[in-house]
Amino acid sequence: MILGSPITPLEHLLRHILDWLHGAVGLPWAWAIVALTVLVRMILVPLTVKQIHSMQSLQRHAPQMKEIQRKYKGDKQKMNEELMKFYRENRINPAASCLPIAAQIPVFISLYLVLKEFAKHPPSGNLEWLGLVNITEHANVGWGPLLLVIYVASQTLSTFLMSTTMDRTQRMIMLAMPLFFVFIVVNFPVGLVLYWMTTNLWTVGQGVVTRRLVPRGPAAVPKKSSRTPPRDDRTPPQGDGDGDGARRPPPKPQPQPPRKVKRKKTKSRR
Secondary structure (H helix, E strand, O other): OOOOHHHHHHHHHHHHHHHHHHHOOOOOHHHHHHHHHHHHHHHOHHHHHHHHHHHHHHHHOHHHHHHHHHHOOOOHHHHHHHHHHHHHHOOOOHHHHHHHHHHHHHHHHHHHHHHHHHHHOOOOOOOEEOOOEEOOOEOOOOOHHHHHHHHHHHHHHHHHHHOOOOOHHHHHHHHHHHHHHHHHHOOOEHHHHHHHHHHHHHHHHHHHHHHHHOOOOOOOOOOOOOOOOOOOOOOOOOOOOOOOOOOOOOOOOOOOOOOOOOOOOOOOOO
8 A cells, every 4th residue: 555655664653562461461452552542742842842832932933923924914925934944033933832742743644554454454453442432443433422522622622722823713613613524534444433432531631731821921021112211219209299290300499588686786885
């Protein structure tokens, strides 16, 4: 198969890991897929750390990026050039937020090929998940739609938690995408839906941690008016009673006339 040939080594590796989890550890095939998902996400932790750092950088620089977009909104090419320049100057890699998902695509395809082989040559052991559905059957069979509901809910929640730096339009598109993907995922084996559902739940937990780690955006700086005089922090402002609160210099002391000293008259002695 042309699609499977470039990732055949990865397909064999996943099959050996599943065999080990089922044979040596003693997990049923469905739970072996869950354990495989956890192992994959643990291996991708370094990429996840880069993803979190990228989200932090994007959130810290969001006001400057919005200002660039506002300034060049009439010229898309210039806006993209300025944003790329801004990314380079601040060492921001916006693609880092997609690294964990991109790294899982070969795993997803390889697992699909493994489950396809399971359907042709069923291995020994129980292939059912919780006694409800066979992992080699399509997700529209039996209790498969229940997994689809969990998949959509987990995908939506993970997108909600991990898309904090997107604008409103992009975020709404990302939140609506799982509903469109259902029509594609419904034709996948249940084992693949179980894999993606587990990785979504992992992402939900990651999103909860990330929201605690990502600092809040910088506080808005109050705008200064050209009529507002500079304020000396060492001296509190003094008002003159008219409510403007502006500090006025103290009045200069008025010169006082010299005081006249009265001399006492002395009586002459006779």
